[in-house]
Amino acid sequence: MGPVFITGGAGFVGSHASKAFARAGREVVVYDNLSRGWADFVKWGPLVEGDILDTAQLTHALKQYRPETVVHFAAVAYIAESIAQPDTYYKINVEGTLSLLRAMQAAGVKRIVFSSSCATYGVSPDVITEETPQAPINPYGRSKLMAEQVIRDVGRVAGIDSVILRYFNAAGSDPDLQIGERHDPEPHVIPLAIRGAIDGGFVFTINGDDFPTPDGTCVRDYVHVCDLAEAHLKAVDHLEAGRGSDVFNLSTGKGSSVLDLLSTIEAVTGKTIERKAGARRPGDPPILVASHAKATRVLGWRATQSDLATVIRDAWAWQKHDGLRAAGNDLDKK
């Protein structure tokens, strides 16, 4: 059986998926330009250093390694940055996906798993299902929705089957501390709040405490990155067994507010987090919580490590291990 070809495998979710595939006995090949990833996160197979926009290099790599399936993580993925730099977001996330599909056609690769996002749904007060209309409210979400559509449309004529996985908020880190969440600067809420617990001089900003939510702060559905990684194994099995194209939410069905995060971090670490209220950021929906019923029914997946205390414990252990890199305080959630 050919390897799994992982674009963006030097990043947060892609490196955890690489480890999960390797543990399941699959060969992995990572394709990444290291713009936001880390060479030391590529531990389970070769790294081809290249840009997703470079169709010729991608084609060459696909012909060389002859993968069974491509798993496509490579993207730029910060909401605030997407509002400031929409061109970059459409280029890497939409044109990059087209480039990959062209290379797959040239190399005869027929299956793709795609990392999509809860950001494609926009504002949805109810629990989200795969049938909830997608109406993204920022360029990042729109670029991921366009990439989904491109994959389906091109896939239909090119005979490429796809599984689209819409993750809710990825969090936590590898409990073995081999890899973890490392963004520089770090825009994500959990590493930033943990920094607030570790670094006495750091004041954590709550970006909006007047949302229409029970405690006024944003509510998100946090999924442990190791649970997300396991879902990719099941998605690849689904495609390789010939079960055809489909789309799944990867979520827990349970929402946690920013204040829930802060109190859990304080309980896990025994530290106090200095905080202040800041303004809402543009592009932030108040609540994003989804049902995982379809992923459970069709793929046999459900989150098993995603209770908030476990997520926080693993993120905290990693951050102590890897050093404090959280330079920003710009709460960004995908």
Ligand SMILES: NC(=O)c1ccc[n+]([C@@H]2O[C@H](COP(=O)([O-])OP(=O)(O)OC[C@H]3O[C@@H](n4cnc5c(N)ncnc54)[C@H](O)[C@@H]3O)[C@@H](O)[C@H]2O)c1
């Ligand atoms: N982290 C989340 O909460 C979350 C939620 C929903 C969806 N997603 C999606 O999951 C995927 C992975 O997210 P992540 O949090 O691991 O991000 P990340 O930034 O840690 O990883 C992305 C990887 O893609 C690589 N990359 C970026 N541009 C590239 C290019 N032009 N060519 C080649 N490689 C390139 C980066 O170097 C990095 O290694 C993304 O597609 C993102 O949209 C993430």
